[in-house]
Amino acid sequence: MAEVSNELIFEVLKQVQQRLDRVDHKVDEIKSELIALPGHQISMLQAFQNVYGILGRSDARLDHIERRLELTDAPTP
Template identity: 45%
Template sequence: MAEVDPALIYEVLKKIQIDVADIKADIGELKIRATATDEHLSGLFISTTGINNRMDRFDGRLDRIERRLDLTDAR
């Protein structure tokens, strides 16, 4: 059986440890970016909901105006 060099194993383990640390840092950055994206999308959904509510109010107002001016189609 071949001899195992502890120094070689130590060097390999140090490189693996550095790689794992780099991966952890990258994952941390990705989590931050994902959170920012989620927050941005939430803001867009809230904005879209507000716009839809305003459009619904405008639609109701337009219906009332049309009825008042007798501009509606006879159904």
Template identity: 45%
Template structure:
């Protein structure tokens, strides 16, 4: 087993520091990509709520038409 020296520890710490820097950059990239995805999700949710409201109005109108036709 090789002897642990200050130089060896220093080299290992430099490698760990470099890998942590790369991970930090990767996380930053992922975070920047999540922003637009979150925006699209919010827009999709808004669209679905609008569709739901439109369908609810159509159902109400059909109910009124059915009541009118049943009474005629």
């Protein structure tokens, strides 16, 4: 059986420490991405609200045009 020396243990511990440093770095990256997600979600919700607002206005304009051209059966307000 091979003898375990302090140098061998030290080398293994250095490798473990390097791997842990890489893991810490990756965890920090993931945390940063997770922190950014709510901001992205808010931006997307605002964009959807803008789209719905534009569609609502377009729908109202289309109804107005149909009434003016008498293309609808809906009563005129």
